[in-house]
Amino acid sequence: MRVAVESTTLTTVEYDEARELLQLEFCNRAVYLYFGVPPTVHQALLRAPSKGRYFNQTIRGRFRYRPIANFETVPQGVEMPAQCHR
Numbered sequence: 001m002r003v004a005v006e007s008t009t010l011t012t013v014e015y016d017e018a019r020e021l022l023q024l025e026f027c028n029r030a031v032y033l034y035f036g037v038p039p040t041v042h043q044a045l046l047r048a049p050s051k052g053r054y055f056n057q058t059i060r061g062r063f064r065y066r067p068i069a070n071f072e073t074v075p076q077g078v079e080m081p082a083q084c085h086r
Helices: 039-047 051-059
Strands: 003-006 010-016 019-027 030-034 065-070
Touching: 010 039, 010 051, 019 039, 019 051, 039 051
Parallel strands: none
Antiparallel strands: 003 010, 010 019, 019 030, 030 065
């Protein structure tokens, strides 16, 4: 299940525990799939006061990943989450 998160870095987090797949959608609309992510890392990400800091310290560069989408422009009529505006 995809969950919206309060973050200036991420907009949504989705996790498949059986396959240890973590899908992250970033404020720049890029979507990445991370492989071999244990449930404890997913749970800690959701609890972290700063999702971006947790991502940079714990996930980035530590798990194999691949981009699965990159929406360079927001579709007409779709607003970016307020937290993504800096």
